[in-house]
Amino acid sequence: MHVFLPDGKRLEVPENATGGDVAAAIGPGLARAALGVVVDGRLSDLLSEVHEGANVNILTGKDGEVIELMRHTLAHVMAQAVREVFVEQGFDARSVRPGIGPVIENGFYYDFELPRTLTPTDLEAIEARMREIVSANLPLMKFERTRDEALSFYKDQLNPYKVELIEDLPDGESITFYQQGVDPDRGFVDLCRGPHVPLTGTLPKHFKLLSVAGAYWRGDEQRPMLQRIYGAAFRTEDELETYLWQVEQAKLRDHRKLGRELDIFTLDDEVGPGLPLWLPRGTVIIEELEALAREIELRSGYQRVRSPHLSKESLFLKSGHLPYYADSMYPPMELEGIRYYVKPMNCPFHHKIFAARPHSYRDLPVRLAEYGTCYRYEKSGELFGLMRVRSMQMNDAHIYCSEEQFEAEFMRVIDLYLEYFKLFGIDDYLMRLSTHGKAGLGKKYVDNEVLWERTEAMVRSAMDRGGVPYVEVADEAAFYGPKIDVQIKSAIGREFTLATNQVDFAVPERFNLEYIDADNKPRTPLCIHRAPLSTHERMIGFLLEHFNGDFPLWLAPEQVRVVPIADRHTPYALSVRQQLNDQGLRSEVDMRGERMNAKVRDAELLKVPYIVVVGDREQESATVSFRSRKEPDRKAVPIGEFSAHVSKVAVERQLDIEPIALA
């Protein structure tokens, strides 16, 4: 048979040739350097056969893709090391039961059922053993087994996980194994579809086991919890060091750390988990966000409403929340025989507000906005600083519209997201369209397939026409309709949903919402739930990390810090502050008996955007000297000019400070 090389050359190779055979046919030097192969654009390994007429590209250590193979093989090496370490401690080899061990973004992991829990010291021992296995330069072999052979192999090993994996393989799929080491009793054999490097000696030394964590078998909390070991691996020392450094740097941006250092929020044991307290500086930020949203919504035809924090059980039964969301709601309180729930969402109230007055088609769309605080009983392990809390202020609104208006309204909401994102300089995000899954109809989702299909088509069409890029994920919709989420990553790499925009074609009907159409017939409106600024908790958590605490002027809790050089300058400093306050700016004077240097430093640590220094010279000339992120040392700027400039930057919500032009 023959294959084609990247230069188009045709190469004759024996029947059933592997990637390794192809490399050998090209030349002995390449055969020695080869680590993997790309066959018809797909990553494969030297142990796997290539097919007749394949386009083959041999990979060596110079090719970036080989790290995939290396990470995968390292996962197997780790499994071998874990088994050897446990056997050495007197455990039966069969008590170490590997689950799955895939490649991930910066390395790999492997899940195991083990006879005891792992400790950090175990990681050191396992890593040391891994290095020995790498040094031993064990060859890897690939072989195929029948389903029965494969099953009996793992039944002998007492490994139910691999048995389950094999049972789930579709008929006709070949069942392949990789073995490292010639003697399977001393090496390691694993069910695996590959690909792998040919020798453990080709693996880089630049790996590090990072952590142990519990992980449910197949991610299902009903199933056993295995122990997962995470490792990072790179081709070069530099890459590994850079990665570990980035992890450290990311920790410095963590909103929980910044929130404490900048006096933004606090969590108190006696108040309760996931119930943040907003300190004065944090409250400023929330209120600036609210002011922004109010302003924009006023321009966009929204009306503000208000609703209570709790209601009778019947409201949530009607909305459908209780059957679907009871687990994440605070339990009811009973008064005079009636059960009340604290609200997990504002929508039922807004539906009731819509229903409180008759509506004509001429009124639509009706847009009701409220930054209502909701309470959800998130599972304890899921709480995370401000990003995942139990009390949250939703940047909420519900838009009631006709089907004809839907697409335009939906796009207006998407445009709103984009307007906000531009204002905050957010450009690293992913829009995700979540659609229903057929299997969930009647359980996870409202049972009306026709409506689902129709609404999903409307959303797709709105997104396509607006030219907004998005990815589609099946089976992740809300129970009442499809949704668009905006996904972002926190500083430490955790993913969160920021904005959300959900279509609701089901609940308005349950609430008998209607408007009188032009033909004098009642019709049910569609409802769009939207939260472009997410919850204010999460938004601020995100913004803290996004700006690393260096907020744009309009959001900065304190905009100008005035530093008098000596006590005799305090009255002038106070008068400067007064002039700034009169312009609507947030300013404080540092009157401590500290040296100016210390005051400047403390203001820098609090990331105050403008630090004004006043002494004799400023006092005599009614000027200020200051520093900002863009201007390290500006001298003698007339006070009026300074305050006018700063308030302009704040009022216009400029993302960056712009230096004051020289007069």
Add this chain to the structure above:
RNA sequence: GCCAAUGUAGCUCAGAGGUAGAGCAAUCGAUUCGUAAUCGAUAGGUCGUCGGUUCAAAUCCGACCAUUGGCUCCA
């Protein structure tokens, strides 16, 4: 919720059966200083909570609470 680790002063951390420590922050005093830490003094803690072991527990054991890292879920 599950698995694991952690919990000492406002913050960052040391102490590992025998009278609770440091730096920063705070308070007081001195200093009045020109762009990232002035000097000195003082005060501050039932060592997460409750129980157990012990002559003696921050330290050992147990339960609970909280936080952190994951799993799962979501704004």
